[in-house]
Amino acid sequence: MIDGKKYFVEDFSMECYGPKHLMIIFFVVLPAILVWSIGFPLLTLWSLRKNLGNLNDKNVIIKHGLFYIGLKDEAYYWEIIVSNYRKMAIVIIASSVTE
DSSP: OBTTBOBOSSOTTSBTTSHHHHHHIIIIIHHHHHIIIIIHHHHHHHHHHHTGGGTTSHHHHHHHGGGTTTSOGGGTTHHHHHHHHHHHHHHHHHHHHOO
């Protein structure tokens, strides 16, 4: 903190929450968070629902087995929900610790 303003440790010419920083947040960080926390789980859920009748097929297991192996067929989506909440919790905890 210099003169009451926060600056990046790696680049003291860039003020925290200044115009450059806000541009990075809105055009890089927020889209990445949305894709990772909403887009990827929805895409995976869509693909699993598409293959719902073939969950025991070898090709489906190879491609998507990570998300449903060990679960009952009617709970195929549960791992997506749990892992997504874990990711969000880690991001929230990590970002609150660095403040």
